[in-house]
Amino acid sequence: xxxxxxxxxxxxxxxxxxxxxxxxxxxxxxxxxxxxxxxxxxxxxxxxxxxxxxxxxxxxxxxxxxxxxxxxxxxxxxxxxxxxxxxxxxxxxxxxxxxxxxxxxxxxxxxxxxxxxxxxxxxxxxxxxxxxxxxxxxxxxxxxxxxxxxxxxxxxxxxxxxxxxxxxxxxxxxxxxxxxxxxxxxxxxxxxxxxxxxxxxxxxxxxxxxxxxxxxxxxxxxxxxxxxxxxxxxxxxxxxxxxxxxxxxxxxxxxxxxxxxxxxxxxxxxxxxxxxxxxxxxxxxxxxxxxxxxxxxxxxxxxxxxxxxxxxxxxxxxxxxxxxxxxxxxxxxxxxxxxxxxxxxxxxxxxxxxxxxxxxxxxxxxxxxxxxxxxxxxxxxxxxxxxxxxxxxxxxxxxxxxxxxxxxxxxxxxxxxxxxxxxxxxxxxxxxxxxxxxxxxxxxxxxxxxxxxxxxxxxxxxxxxxxxxxxxxxxxxxxxxxxxxxxxxxxxxxxxxxxxxxxxxxxxxxxxxxxxxxxxxx
Numbered sequence: 001x002x003x004x005x006x007x008x009x010x011x012x013x014x015x016x017x018x019x020x021x022x023x024x025x026x027x028x029x030x031x032x033x034x035x036x037x038x039x040x041x042x043x044x045x046x047x048x049x050x051x052x053x054x055x056x057x058x059x060x061x062x063x064x065x066x067x068x069x070x071x072x073x074x075x076x077x078x079x080x081x082x083x084x085x086x087x088x089x090x091x092x093x094x095x096x097x098x099x100x101x102x103x104x105x106x107x108x109x110x111x112x113x114x115x116x117x118x119x120x121x122x123x124x125x126x127x128x129x130x131x132x133x134x135x136x137x138x139x140x141x142x143x144x145x146x147x148x149x150x151x152x153x154x155x156x157x158x159x160x161x162x163x164x165x166x167x168x169x170x171x172x173x174x175x176x177x178x179x180x181x182x183x184x185x186x187x188x189x190x191x192x193x194x195x196x197x198x199x200x201x202x203x204x205x206x207x208x209x210x211x212x213x214x215x216x217x218x219x220x221x222x223x224x225x226x227x228x229x230x231x232x233x234x235x236x237x238x239x240x241x242x243x244x245x246x247x248x249x250x251x252x253x254x255x256x257x258x259x260x261x262x263x264x265x266x267x268x269x270x271x272x273x274x275x276x277x278x279x280x281x282x283x284x285x286x287x288x289x290x291x292x293x294x295x296x297x298x299x300x301x302x303x304x305x306x307x308x309x310x311x312x313x314x315x316x317x318x319x320x321x322x323x324x325x326x327x328x329x330x331x332x333x334x335x336x337x338x339x340x341x342x343x344x345x346x347x348x349x350x351x352x353x354x355x356x357x358x359x360x361x362x363x364x365x366x367x368x369x370x371x372x373x374x375x376x377x378x379x380x381x382x383x384x385x386x387x388x389x390x391x392x393x394x395x396x397x398x399x400x401x402x403x404x405x406x407x408x409x410x411x412x413x414x415x416x417x418x419x420x421x422x423x424x425x426x427x428x429x430x431x432x433x434x435x436x437x438x439x440x441x442x443x444x445x446x447x448x449x450x451x452x453x454x455x456x457x458x459x460x461x462x463x464x465x466x467x468x469x470x471x472x473x474x475x476x477x478x479x480x481x482x483x484x485x486x487x488x489x490x491x492x493x494x495x496x497x498x499x500x501x502x503x504x505x506x507x508x509x510x511x512x513x514x515x516x517x518x519x520x521x522x
Contacts, residue, residue: 022230027240029254030400031207031233035188037170038109038116046170051212051512052195053173056084057164061514063507065164079159084152090217091176092200099146105174107139117438118171124160158458165423198224198513207233225516235370244493252493256371263316271495277508278330278421279488280322286410287481288443295479296353302339302483303346304388305381311486314376322484326429333426333466336474343388350389358390365394368416369403407441420508426469444481
């Protein structure tokens with residue numbers, strides 16, 4: 001069914017050898033861009049990195065923070081100093097895992113040469129931002145110390161209520177620097193990657209599958225049921241569903257891999273599961289390009305989209321139309337009113353920007369990563385902008401890796417995007433659009449917005465923090481570097497009488513280490 005490009009097999013190894021059948025196979029979505037935990041930003045990659053690497057903390061199947069490599073921790077009375085006590089953990093090659101591994105890994109993640117787009121997750125740590133931006137060259141001045149092999153002490157600039165959540169993110173996971181030094185850029189390939197999580201990398205077949213093999217040195221390996229897992233890389237929802245229906249895959253995790261036209265028929269099935277999550281589907285505008293430099297143009301485009309039409313006609317899973325980037329209710333936060341469907345105001349804004357009735361408006365393109373649903377949404381919005389604004393838009397699709405690179409390089413006009421919370425706090429959404437953030441990817445910058453987010457991060461009172469976040473989000477809505485479209489409803493396809501350890505949760509976290517077959521196994 002899937003032909004393997006010979007060149008890629010030679011590059012990545014693990015191909016050509018017959019592999020035993022997997023205990024469990026699931027649909028992971030797009031072909032992963034990389035498995036370097038300090039570099040990944042997409043959900044397909046992060047899901048795999050969380051199976052390969054474990055940080056100081058972790059998440060359980062219900063999305064709650066639990067101890068990871070850190071067995072326990074102490075927090076100072078002022079909430080600024082975390083002292084982590086590491087358990088007697090080992091890497092997959094048997095090497096002991098120490099606090100120095102964390103210290104050196106965090107230094108690597110923060111080094112400017114690593115170019116981690118998620119490096120700002122370290123910024124609550126004293127001097128982490130200065131080191132990451134090159135303003136500080138001595139890592140000894142960063143608030144991370146390893147006083148002994150089992151202790152890691154972290155000093156924050158201000159109390160950060162979600163710091164333990166950050167410690168569970170892939171960006172803060174340790175990597176085996178000895179393996180990296182030995183293998184260079186090949187360190188993430190099968191046979192070379194050394195991990196500290198429940199799985200190691202068995203094989204990587206481009207555009208086919210990633211094979212995960214149980215790590216016998218993982219500190220709780222006895223709780224990991226599946227010895228071998230295959231994560232399939234697909235871009236076709238129809239193919240994904242056929243693989244599930246034929247029994248070749250036991251789980252579909254990526255919502256875009258569920259045929260939208262089929263959702264109404266699937267809804268009554270025992271294997272269909274859906275629930276709201278902290279996630280938003282949105283469009284980015286490249287503000288470095290004309291005419292998108294003009295906020296009136298961006299806002300006109302945002303106001304000319306009938307979001308209800310999108311969720312009723314295309315996504316069909318009960319997604320709430322979104323006028324703001326932060327989903328309502330995350331951490332108890334209430335977003336501002338945000339954007340609404342207002343084609344009359346959109347036309348006035350476009351005319352004020354010099355394009356009455358759409359006359360003279362250049363033909364821009366909408367970029368999306370290849371998937372049936374992304375194409376359907378882009379086509380529908382193309383029609384709305386033609387109907388409401390009198391402008392023409394071209395559609396442009398790319399494979400996942402190329403698409404991510406185009407976003408990072410600002411090589412697009414308008415681009416489809418999504419964001420799922422890393423932790424249950426509005427900051428996980430709003431700090432993405434601070435100036436220079438790796439996940440900003442719009443070129444937009446606002447000193448006032450930056451100041452509000454920074455002030456919120458220093459504010460210990462939750463109500464006052466949220467008031468500052470709300471002010472910042474109002475700026476995001478007015479200047480419109482993005483157009484939120486709808487909040488996610490996660491859809492997962494699995495048979496609960498067969499698959500155990502899977503729990504719906506608002507963080508959309510489903511650790512592979514917790515899954516198991518119920519008896520009798522299918």
